[in-house]
Amino acid sequence: MIAILGAGAMGRLWAASLPADDPVFIARPGQSPGTPLSYNFLALDGSERTVTVPWLAPSQVPELVLVTTKAGDTLTALEAIAESLPPTVPIVLFQNGLGSQQQVAARWPERPVLAASTTEGANRPSSDRVVHAGAGATWLGPMTAPANAILAECTTALASSGLTVHAESDILGRLWQKLVINAGINPFTALLDCPNGDILHADLFLNHIDGLCEEIATLMEAAGQPRQTPATLRERIETIARNTARNTSSMRSDVQNGRATEVDYINGFLVRLGQSKGIATPVNQMLAERVHQLSLN
Ligand SMILES: NC(=O)c1ccc[n+]([C@@H]2O[C@H](COP(=O)([O-])OP(=O)(O)OC[C@H]3O[C@@H](n4cnc5c(N)ncnc54)[C@H](OP(=O)(O)O)[C@@H]3O)[C@@H](O)[C@H]2O)c1
Structure with a gap:
């Protein structure tokens, strides 16, 4: 059983x-x-x-x-x-x-x-x-x-x-790969209240995606994950956003339904990891804080 x-x-x-x-x-x-x-x-x-x-x-x-x-x-x-x-x-x-x-x-x-x-x-x-x-x-x-x-x-x-x-x-490696995608798509969809594909043309995404990918690449290396360039991470995030263009992310859905999001275990996890390793994570911090504010409204 x-x-x-x-x-x-x-x-x-x-x-x-x-x-x-x-x-x-x-x-x-x-x-x-x-x-x-x-x-x-x-x-x-x-x-x-x-x-x-x-x-x-x-x-x-x-x-x-x-x-x-x-x-x-x-x-x-x-x-x-x-x-x-x-x-x-x-x-x-x-x-x-x-x-x-x-x-x-x-x-x-x-x-x-x-x-x-x-x-x-x-x-x-x-x-x-x-x-x-x-x-x-x-x-x-x-x-x-x-x-x-x-x-x-x-x-x-x-x-x-x-x-x-x-x-x-190597389940941690696999969870990290999924985290990259979730960190690069979910908060943007929640903040912009849009399906996955629509983030790709939004200023919020275009202004922050490179900074976000740089933070994630540095953190992954510090966590002992295989090194990946920020450009590779961005390409992977954008490909998944395109392939799931009409989907609503779980984070957007949680905000729409007034439920707590899992941002503390996505971008928030990256912020805490950065704090423990002495790595600055301003983009992850901004995204986590803004998603938190959405849930409070
Ligand atoms: N749904 C998906 O497609 C999917 C895909 C991949 C990964 N996941 C992951 O799977 C996890 C669950 O997702 P979900 O979509 O199934 O969420 P969900 O529909 O909100 O289900 C979570 C359930 O846990 C219950 N619960 C909360 N605290 C509990 C406790 N102390 N004891 C017993 N039950 C408790 C909740 O009950 P109440 O409703 O009464 O609070 C709710 O029924 C999440 O981490 C999510 O990211 C989900």
């Missing part, structure tokens, strides 16, 4: 995709959900079905825990259930950005903690409906030493969903 902490869009996508008797959701402590959680699931092929997922009972021990909360909720959500979770149960973190994975690994270095980087897309247009919006792939890799030995086993367990899952020994 695979237990899922965070019954949002991503958690419900995995629950709908895993073999029917496998997934359960983990309730918040103090919450005593009676009936199983039911929702309508729209698959990629256009088919719709009702998915019903029970809650983890106190006597049950899952083989695996998937954590699908937002990055800012992850440590608190796990702290609330850690005592009742045997120390050998693998924990797979699905959060975007960087920082929350390191927080969890540093808090429980003796537990098998893995991080996932996924390009699957899911959204929740209403409380009882989840849409699998885009096919992608998921890479899974170890964040703590005890996770190394169970990487293949966890990959096989997640692949039973039918979604594409790969083992990735």
Whole structure:
């Protein structure tokens, strides 16, 4: 049985995709959900079905825990259930950005903690409906030493969903690659309130993208990532923005819906890394501050 902490869009996508008797959701402590959680699931092929997922009972021990909360909720959500979770149960973190994975690994270095980087897309247009919006792939890799030995086993367990899952020994490298894209697209789309492709002609983007890429290239090298030139990073950001031109980023969507964004784990992570390494990050700082102000309005 695979237990899922965070019954949002991503958690419900995995629950709908895993073999029917496998997934359960983990309730918040103090919450005593009676009936199983039911929702309508729209698959990629256009088919719709009702998915019903029970809650983890106190006597049950899952083989695996998937954590699908937002990055800012992850440590608190796990702290609330850690005592009742045997120390050998693998924990797979699905959060975007960087920082929350390191927080969890540093808090429980003796537990098998893995991080996932996924390009699957899911959204929740209403409380009882989840849409699998885009096919992608998921890479899974170890964040703590005890996770190394169970990487293949966890990959096989997640692949039973039918979604594409790969083992990735350098998951930090893969998370960094995604962070570059998120840091270079998401805050601009949120600040300009536009789909991804529209940032490419906006002054805010054109005036700051080179400075942003210089900061990221310097930070990546300081973090031990392979050196990449600012021009290469800019090209990659612009290519993805063009290829996803009509998409709305999660950051823009969070602002539009009055939800907290994950900017603290994207540009905010880069600012904190810069502070710890003595590297100035004025563009990341400006973007993170301005996105914060948007959420306050
Ligand atoms: N959706 C995607 O397509 C996608 C793609 C790639 C990566 N990701 C990443 O996956 C993560 C989850 O994204 P999402 O879109 O699924 O977000 P979401 O829809 O907001 O889901 C997060 C869920 O976690 C729940 N939660 C928060 N604190 C909790 C706690 N202490 N205990 C139990 N549940 C708790 C939330 O409940 P409430 O609603 O009641 O607060 C919500 O249902 C994010 O880091 C995101 O960046 C998502």
